[in-house]
Amino acid sequence: MTASLDVRDLVVDYGGVRALDGVSVSIAPGTIVGFIGANGSGKTTLLDVISGQTRPGAGTVSLDGQDLADHLPEDRAKLGLIRSFQDCRLYAELTVEETLLVAEDARLHIGVLASALRLPRFGRAERAKRESVDAALSALGLDRFRHNVIGELSTGTRRIVDLATIMTAKPRLLLLDEPTAGIAQRESESFGPLLQRLHEVTGATICLVEHDVPLTCSLCDRLVVMEAGRVVTEGTPTEVLADPVAVAAYLGASQEALSRSGLARPRRRRQLVAHRTTVSSGVTTKDN
Amino acid sequence: MSIPLHVVVQGVIIGLTYGLLALGLVLINKTSRVLNFAHGELGALSAVLLERLVNDFNFPYWPTLALTLVTAALIGAGTELLLRRLFTRPRFLVMVATIGLAQLLFVLSLLSFLQPNEGARPFPVPFTLKGHIDVFVLQPGHFVILFFAPIAALAVALFFSLTPYGLAMRAAAENADSARLGGIWVRRSSTLAWAIAGVLSAVTAIMVGPFRANVFAQALGPTLLVRALVAALIGGMVNLRVAFVAGIGIGIIEQVVFWNWAEPSTIDAVMFALLVGALLLRVRTLGLTSRSEEQSSWQFGAATRAKIASADRVLVGRLGMLIALAVAVVLPAFLSNARSFLFGQIFIFGIIAVSLTILSGWAGQLSLGHFGFVAVGAIVTARFGDSLPLPVLLVVAGLVAAAVSVLVGLPALRIRGLYLAVTTLGFAVLATGWLLPHKQLGLPDPASQRVGRPSLLGIDLSSERSYYFFALALLIVVVIVAHNLRRSGVGRAMIAVRDNETAAGAMGIRVTRTKLTAFAVSGFLAGVGGVAFAYSLFRFSVDSFDPYRSIFVVSMAVIGGMGSVTGAVVGAFYLIGLPAIFGYGQTVDFLVGGFGLTIFILYLPGGLVSVLDKIGDGVTALWRGRVRAPAD
Numbered sequence: 080m081t082a083s084l085d086v087r088d089l090v091v092d093y094g095g096v097r098a099l100d101g102v103s104v105s106i107a108p109g110t111i112v113g114f115i116g117a118n119g120s121g122k123t124t125l126l127d128v129i130s131g132q133t134r135p136g137a138g139t140v141s142l143d144g145q146d147l148a149d150h151l152p153e154d155r156a157k158l159g160l161i162r163s164f165q166d167c168r169l170y171a172e173l174t175v176e177e178t179l180l181v182a183e184d185a186r187l188h189i190g191v192l193a194s195a196l197r198l199p200r201f202g203r204a205e206r207a208k209r210e211s212v213d214a215a216l217s218a219l220g221l222d223r224f225r226h227n228v229i230g231e232l233s234t235g236t237r238r239i240v241d242l243a244t245i246m247t248a249k250p251r252l253l254l255l256d257e258p259t260a261g262i263a264q265r266e267s268e269s270f271g272p273l274l275q276r277l278h279e280v281t282g283a284t285i286c287l288v289e290h291d292v293p294l295t296c297s298l299c300d301r302l303v304v305m306e307a308g309r310v311v312t313e314g315t316p317t318e319v320l321a322d323p324v325a326v327a328a329y330l331g332a333s334q335e336a337l338s339r340s341g342l343a344r345p346r347r348r349r350q351l352v353a354h355r356t357t358v359s360s361g362v363t364t365k366d367n
Numbered sequence: 368m369s370i371p372l373h374v375v376v377q378g379v380i381i382g383l384t385y386g387l388l389a390l391g392l393v394l395i396n397k398t399s400r401v402l403n404f405a406h407g408e409l410g411a412l413s414a415v416l417l418e419r420l421v422n423d424f425n426f427p428y429w430p431t432l433a434l435t436l437v438t439a440a441l442i443g444a445g446t447e448l449l450l451r452r453l454f455t456r457p458r459f460l461v462m463v464a465t466i467g468l469a470q471l472l473f474v475l476s477l478l479s480f481l482q483p484n485e486g487a488r489p490f491p492v493p494f495t496l497k498g499h500i501d502v503f504v505l506q507p508g509h510f511v512i513l514f515f516a517p518i519a520a521l522a523v524a525l526f527f528s529l530t531p532y533g534l535a536m537r538a539a540a541e542n543a544d545s546a547r548l549g550g551i552w553v554r555r556s557s558t559l560a561w562a563i564a565g566v567l568s569a570v571t572a573i574m575v576g577p578f579r580a581n582v583f584a585q586a587l588g589p590t591l592l593v594r595a596l597v598a599a600l601i602g603g604m605v606n607l608r609v610a611f612v613a614g615i616g617i618g619i620i621e622q623v624v625f626w627n628w629a630e631p632s633t634i635d636a637v638m639f640a641l642l643v644g645a646l647l648l649r650v651r652t653l654g655l656t657s658r659s660e661e662q663s664s665w666q667f668g669a670a671t672r673a674k675i676a677s678a679d680r681v682l683v684g685r686l687g688m689l690i691a692l693a694v695a696v697v698l699p700a701f702l703s704n705a706r707s708f709l710f711g712q713i714f715i716f717g718i719i720a721v722s723l724t725i726l727s728g729w730a731g732q733l734s735l736g737h738f739g740f741v742a743v744g745a746i747v748t749a750r751f752g753d754s755l756p757l758p759v760l761l762v763v764a765g766l767v768a769a770a771v772s773v774l775v776g777l778p779a780l781r782i783r784g785l786y787l788a789v790t791t792l793g794f795a796v797l798a799t800g801w802l803l804p805h806k807q808l809g810l811p812d813p814a815s816q817r818v819g820r821p822s823l824l825g826i827d828l829s830s831e832r833s834y835y836f837f838a839l840a841l842l843i844v845v846v847i848v849a850h851n852l853r854r855s856g857v858g859r860a861m862i863a864v865r866d867n868e869t870a871a872g873a874m875g876i877r878v879t880r881t882k883l884t885a886f887a888v889s890g891f892l893a894g895v896g897g898v899a900f901a902y903s904l905f906r907f908s909v910d911s912f913d914p915y916r917s918i919f920v921v922s923m924a925v926i927g928g929m930g931s932v933t934g935a936v937v938g939a940f941y942l943i944g945l946p947a948i949f950g951y952g953q954t955v956d957f958l959v960g961g962f963g964l965t966i967f968i969l970y971l972p973g974g975l976v977s978v979l980d981k982i983g984d985g986v987t988a989l990w991r992g993r994v995r996a997p998a999d
Contacts, residue, residue, distance in 0.1 A: 132869060132872075151872070152869075152872040153872050153875050153876060153878065156872075156873060156874055156875030157875050161873070161875075162873050168866070168870065169866075169867060170862060170866035170870070172862055172866055172930075173859065173862055173863060173866070177862075178863075180856070180859055181859050181860065181871065181874060181876060182874050182875075183856075184856030184859055184876065187856075189855065189856055189857070190857075191852070191857050191884060191887075194851060194852055194855035194856065194858075195851050195852050195855075195857075195888075196851070197851055201855065205855070
């Protein structure tokens with residue numbers, strides 16, 4: 080299941096600061112689109128507006144052509160619009176298993192009376208939920224953390240739990256806000272194949288905000304470059320990385336920064352980086 | 368409605384004390400992000416000391432005043448030192464800890480060397496000024512308030528605007544680490560704020576001293592606290608000037624209402640309306656200050672649970688439950704009637720504590736007025752107890768209390784953070800002061816309402832022994848229901864919304880419905896507890912629902928282990944069972960309550976249930992060792 084997203088002329092003001100200044104993006108069903116840009120360029124604000132945490136001053140968000148203006152975040156989630164958060168706090172005192180069950184609870188609510196008295200309806204639903212959660216836990220190798228509370232987990236494990244939660248939620252459109260923030264390079268490399276797998280399993284359209292440019296390029300069909308609340312340029316990763324405006328928007332013009340990101344190299348090398356396959360994990364990206 | 372001048376003057380004088388109290392509350396909230404329920408008690412000891420030294424030892428007034436103010440500053444600073452270790456913990460716990468400290472400080476003022484040589488005598492005043500406006504005679508005490516309060520308020524204002532300390536304190540409160548890097552001595556600035564609060568509190572206590580029948584009365588009872596809180600909330604908990612002026616305004620409103628309607632209970636209703644109004648009007652400012660609270664609730668309480676997750680650990684837990692149950696069933700055979708009554712109270716309070724656990728422990732909405740909901744259940748019992756069979760009555764009382772609870776919880780939908788605690792406290796005061804004596808409810812005698820115990824399934828509940836078993840059975844049902852809810856989507860959603868409202872919402876959990884469900888379920892169970900409570904007393908009065916009882920229930924939940932159903936019951940056993948076994952006495956009672964509460968929060972944050980968990984783990988390990996030893 081997959082969905083298309085259409086964002087038109089979004090404007091968001093925080094006090095005197097214009098965080099989004101007329102952003103329009105169309106995202107085709109089943110694609111992965113990466114949003115890159117410097118800090119404060121409006122990427123997270125854009126996700127907040129799409130998922131309903133922030134109300135835009137102007138503009139529309141529509142999912143499969145349906146206007147979402149009157150939808151609370153929880154209503155959007157019901158339509159299959161799921162997002163992850165940069166801080167990835169999840170729920171400190173729930174166990175990993177319970178955290179995944181919350182995603183199931185959101186899709187199938189059992190009332191207080193049925194739950195309190197353990198009516199057959201509750202038992203059936205709970206069994207089905209647990210089966211689905213078990214599947215997600217073992218798919219991501221989280222079985223041994225099942226009974227740990229989220230507060231005890233390392234950031235890296237918490238991010239994987241977050242992905243498992245998303246897998247359980249069965250999204251049609253998925254917004255990921257810096258899924259590799261705060262974790263080590265080595266761990267973040269293993270995220271590429273994980274995200275790829277998530278995309279294959281759920282079939283969801285994915286909007287990815289990520290600072291790891293090589294990872295973003297390897298995953299995404301298209302890149303959208305933002306600067307100061309506007310879309311500067313968009314296109315395939317190859318096109319975007321060839322565009323000096325885009326590179327400057329994200330990294331500034333400093334040569335040092337460019338070489339550190341593996342961008343200030345001859346053009347052919349740059350394409351290699353853009354389509355880097357993550358060989359180490361055995362999962363290959365779409366150019367194969 | 369008429370507003371004569373002397374009523375306004377009277378209002379200003381009373382309002383000045385509210386304003387000064389509000390000033391202290393705002394000061395501490397501004398600098399430590401703590402809603403300080405111990406504020407009134409910080410200086411209470413100073414008033415007692417002043418009275419004793421001047422009256423019994425003939426100390427001169429002014430030097431003694433200086434001495435007692437220094438004492439108050441030291442008590443304030445000392446309190447901060449005690450609480451400091453909690454500042455990185457959830458605000459929730461700090462708030463409850465201040466309640467414990469308030470009781471602890473109160474017990475201190477009962478120490479024998481502070482007791483006066485003789486009974487009632489006038490509280491010392493520095494001068495003998497007198498005057499009158501119309502019928503209102505201004506006593507020297509009134510002049511003390513008129514002089515002291517503005518001076519104290521002005522001193523605080525000047526301190527904040529003219530010295531760099533004010534800014535430093537605010538910086539330290541916003542972000543202690545950054546402030547420390549910026550060169551601010553965070554500890555000192557926080558200690559200083561508490562010392563100032565201590566002095567403010569002492570000035571207030573000394574001001575109101577001449578008007579109290581007994582110096583040893585609680586300095587800041589719930590009624591007074593609610594007024595000070597309303598003023599502080601109107602100031603958005605951050606604006607010192609607005610809070611002080613609002614305090615004066617509240618004093619005037621109170622006196623005008625009193626003059627025109629002469630019905631003290633009306634004032635409680637007016638205060639509750641003002642309270643909810645202030646909360647909703649100030650939702651923006653309060654939201655700003657509670658944002659840091661939200662982050663600090665990242666680790667909500669001490670998650671207590673068994674460290675071993677296995678089938679035999681579960682078995683050990685169940686075995687423990689069975690043993691406890693067996694003891695509870697056999698026990699009445701060895702108990703006198705009076706003792707049966709007391710042990711029955713444990714079960715009833717257990718029910719109430721479990722209902723609090725759902726609202727405060729799971730949904731994170733701290734209720735300081737839970738006995739208000741219990742009172743609703745009791746009112747339904749008194750009104751319909753004779754006409755409805757018991758099972759129906761339990762459901763009806765539960766539903767009515769649930770509806771009231773949802774109404775009280777409505778502001779919680781808009782306000783994040785701990786400010787709901789203030790609403791519930793206001794409701795508890797409202798319930799006892801206004802609701803219970805209200806004639807429209809149709810209670811024949813609100814001062815002392817008789818309720819005859821019914822029979823259930825042909826068993827007459829009027830004997831203490833049969834009532835004991837009724838209460839036990841009811842508790843078991845409530846515990847099972849709570850346990851089931853915790854293991855269902857309903858309970859999970861409550862905790863998810865508490866820990867991370869945004870993420871839960873984005874995942875599709877209905878945040879509003881979840882919060883209201885918590886209020887409804889908790890209110891329902893509190894109402895059921897209210898029925899059991901009303902019947903257990905045979906005869907209840909307004910005093911049976913003193914707002915302090917609500918705080919008592921919070922102590923149970925915290926001492927038992929916040930968020931744990933077992934913990935709530937264990938807490939009830941600790942707070943009622945221990946005095947029941949070892950004898951009652953007011954001082955002992957308070958020591959167990961206030962002192963115990965403080966010690967538990969500081970040194971055993973997981974509560975008694977964490978000890979039980981450890982014992983269970985140990986027994987499991989031992990048992991496993993026995994079983995596996997031959998195989999190794």
